């Protein structure tokens with residue numbers, strides 16, 4: 001099993017940290033992992049993206065231009081990465097602020113309105129965990145208990161009190177995700 | 186120094202909201218609330234009002250303002266990190282009738298470029314050095330600068346600047362003021378309309394002194410870096426007023442005798 | 445302390461490995477994409493644990509000269525930077541090589557020339573392997589291609605530096621510096637308290653005074669010293685060549701690539717094999733000394749070699765020198781911070797095979 005993932009969105013949306021948690025969780029599950037961020041001033045207010053690979057084998061190239069799964073959190077990133085999903089692959093996107101929705105027919109498209117739900121529940125801080133929950137539901141590679149272990153390992157001690165909130169967000173995200181074709185409007 | 190009154194501020198020459206003709210339409214890459222953009226605008230206004238476009242050569246630093254050449258419509262050279270005063274020296278010596286300025290951050294001017302700064306000022310090169318002191322390395326992501334205040338946290342002073350290990354913040358304006366080559370050394374700000382107005386006056390003086398070949402003009406602008414300081418723009422201005430201005434008091438440090 | 449598994453950026457791995465290797469000092473100046481090394485060390489604050497000195501210098505010039513001073517005391521000292529900063533260090537590096545001092549220099553390469561870009565590149569190969577500063581000298585150059593090797597090569601680098609009394613460079617790039625992978629960290633080593641006989645530590649009555657210098661005004665003596673350096677480099681070529689091979693046993697065509705490019709080529713190699721192309725990969729780990737002999741041997745039985753580099757074609761010259769006309773050699777590269785994709789690399793191999 002090798003899962004090649006891109007996560008992309010605005011700087012501030014938790015794109016890099018979501019990737020980090022995935023990588024940590026993969027490591028806890030004894031997988032080979034790599035996390036390759038975009039870096040530099042382009043992140044200042046602009047878009048950020050990260051390539052995450054989870055695999056049972058030694059990882060060859062950590063830098064990719066086509067992906068099994070794209071997790072997309074804004075319009076620019078959707079425009080940039082929709083075409084980078086391998087045929088038969090998967091795209092997950094947050095509908096918030098999207099005016100041009102994914103159009104490809106040769107991939108499976110899921111929608112998760114995580115931003116909306118996070119603000120409704122006043123849990124914007126863990127917005128990215130809703131999305132992660134959605135991913136975990138439709139690509140069950142990472143198990144919740146290991147994600148929690150990963151969070152414990154990646155978060156500084158002073159944030160450990162926030163872990164239950166993260167767990168709630170993951171659970172809610174799992175319920176929230178829908179096939180795009182099943183979404184109304 | 187006289188208090189600025191409301192009527193001073195609304196005088197046409199003091200209005201700051203009109204975009205200078207020398208500012209290009211390029212979208213600035215600066216973070217919201219950053220002082221660099223305002224400093225650019227003030228400089229551009231002076232260059233425009235003094236009709237300097239045709240005879241100006243600017244030197245940009247390596248720092249957040251490295252791309253300044255995209256924003257002000259005059260000829261520019263891009264120097265290596267810290268070396269802008271050396272380029273400016275050559276430009277002015279080879280073309281003495283040009284108006285030559287450098288625009289430099291604190292890392293650029295007070296760390297890696299200290300030698301160039303000191304020796305350019307010491308030779309009294311007829312140029313303007315515009316020094317944007319935000320107490321941090323903005324561009325590279327918030328590392329400690331030579332001007333970082335005692336106790337201030339940065340990514341390379343995560344426990345606060347400890348002066349026993351990292352030395353005290355450097356007051357470059359005071360240092361260069363001691364050199365006979367400088368003719369005009371002043372410390373200004375861009376966080377208020379009054380500050381902007383005073384900075385503009387200072388740059389105008391520097392133009393005059395450069396025309397009169399009186400030596401190096403050194404204008405420090407104490408500024409902010411909301412991103413590097415990890416504050417909102419409003420918080421960063423407040424913090425700057427309460428901390429930076431105490432250590433780097435605003436006002437003239439050295440003025441030339443009137444002719 | 446046991447060995448420890450962590451998920452780390454390449455830059456962080458270098459920093460942590462330096463502490464654990466018992467380094468005495470690190471001197472650096474911020475520059476993207478390697479500022480995390482200094483930042484990590486400042487946060488870890490090893491001065492309070494192992495006693496390792498960490499200092500933010502006022503420039504790269506100052507940093508490398510701090511290294512010069514520390515190395516002359518026989519201490520395990522290092523610096524790191526990225527391309528523009530490494531250019532500034534060249535004066536110090538040639539003095540260190542000329543004074544035969546051990547030290548570790550890390551270059552997390554970004555695209556150039558000039559201020560260039562902050563994205564990854566491999567365009568400093570010539571500078572790293574052919575000298576870099578003035579005078580006849582070489583660094584011993586290690587090229588990591590994973591975060592694990594970033595960590596491992598710190599200790600290896602120090603060991604080689606002291607073995608040969610020669611500066612060692614870790615030639616990495618922005619991709620390996622910024623990416624996170626699993627890394628096994630070695631247990632903490634104690635800092636050495638040994639006083640080296642050549643080091644300037646204060647002259648006891650028992651030995652003549654030690655002078656660290658790279659100056660010799662007498663050309664005959666200077667030439668003799670140059671011959672001594674050459675002999676040292678030959679010894680490195682005998683003993684220290686390191687490389688890794690993938691599927692070269694039956695290969696007809698060989699990718700030659702180091703660092704990040706080698707990772708891309710591993711993937712391109714899988715794709716090629718899936719299409720029935722008999723490809724292989726040789727990954728030089730030491731760039732100086734270069735695996736010349738091995739390439740020359742392989743040249744006897746392969747049909748061609750394709751050097752893949754994120755540069756205009758620098759290492760390819762060493763491939764050509766190694767095979768000395770025995771087989772076809774070509775180059776594929778991207779520049780300016782662009783990273784080739786494995787598909788792109790494969791396409792290039794295919795057109796290379798077509799000739």
Ligand SMILES: Cc1ncc(C[n+]2csc(CCOP(=O)(O)OP(=O)(O)O)c2C)c(N)n1
Pocket residue numbers: 247248249250266289290291292293294317319321322323324325330410473474475476504528529532559
């Ligand atoms: C030789 C060299 N060393 C380091 C750097 C990396 N670098 C770019 S900008 C900068 C410091 C910027 O700080 P400052 O001058 O205070 O400007 P600011 O961004 O705060 O306006 C550094 C260290 C470089 N480009 N070149």
Ligand code: SF4
Pocket residue numbers: 214215216218219220221249319323324409410411412413
């Ligand atoms: S990093 Fe700081 S100095 Fe640079 S643009 Fe942002 S606020 Fe301004």
Ligand SMILES: [Mg+2]
Pocket residue numbers: 248290291292317318319320321322323330
């Ligand atoms: Mg600054």
